[in-house]
Amino acid sequence: MMASEADCRPLGVFECQLCALTAPYSYVGQKPPNTQSVVLLEESYIMKDPFTSDKGRFLVLGARCSVCSKLVCVGPECSLFYSRRFCLPCVQENIGDFPQEIQRDMATRTAASKRPSSQP
Ligand SMILES: [Zn+2]
Ligand SMILES: [Zn+2]
Numbered sequence: 001m002m003a004s005e006a007d008c009r010p011l012g013v014f015e016c017q018l019c020a021l022t023a024p025y026s027y028v029g030q031k032p033p034n035t036q037s038v039v040l041l042e043e044s045y046i047m048k049d050p051f052t053s054d055k056g057r058f059l060v061l062g063a064r065c066s067v068c069s070k071l072v073c074v075g076p077e078c079s080l081f082y083s084r085r086f087c088l089p090c091v092q093e094n095i096g097d098f099p100q101e102i103q104r105d106m107a108t109r110t111a112a113s114k115r116p117s118s119q120p
Contacts, residue, residue, distance in 0.1 A: 009026065010024035010025060010026050010047070011025055011026055011027065011028065012024070012025060013025070014045045014047075014061045014062055014073075015071065016062055016071065016072055016073035016075070016078055017070045017071050017072060017087075018070070018072050018073070018077075018078040018079075018087060018088070018089075019073060019075060019077060019078050021061075021062075021073045021075065021078075023047055023061050024047060025045040025046060025047050025061055026046065026047050026048055027045075027046040027047075027058075028043065028044070028045055028046070029043055029044070029046075030042065030043055030044070032046050032058045034055040034056050035056050035058070036056075038056075040060070041081070041083075042063050042081070042084065042085050043063060043064070044060045044061070044062070044063045045060070045061040045062050045063065045071075046058050046060055046061065047059050047061055060074055061073055061074070062074050062078075062079070063079070063085045064085065065079065065085055065086055065087035065090055066084035066085050066086060067086060067087070067090040068087065068089075070087050072085070072087040076109060077109070080102070080105070080106075082098065082102055088106075088109070091106060
């Protein structure tokens with residue numbers, strides 16, 4: 001009883017340092033609880049998926065940028081994963097070190113974010 005309660009209790013509140021997204025997280029690490037074979041590629045902040053009662057479902061909220069160690073969410077406007085987690089400011093600073101597909105991807109992301117957000 002006690003143990004399962006502890007499982008559900010949030011450890012703290014994840015806060016993205018770029019977009020101010022906040023969400024309670026219940027686990028930090030690479031092996032989310034209640035999952036048999038899931039091993040994440042990075043240490044992640046994880047919450048149980050609130051939209052399902054399936055215990056094995058979880059949401060990755062974010063992780064630390066491997067360059068500046070800012071806490072960033074996994075949203076496309078905040079970070080990308082390319083063998084390690086990078087926040088977008090760090091990607092932009094070192095864009096020359098990334099392969100062309102990432103550079104192209106970044107170009108579309110920045111173009112998209114400059115567009116007025118009146119569109120649905
Ligand atoms: Zn964010
Ligand atoms: Zn960074």
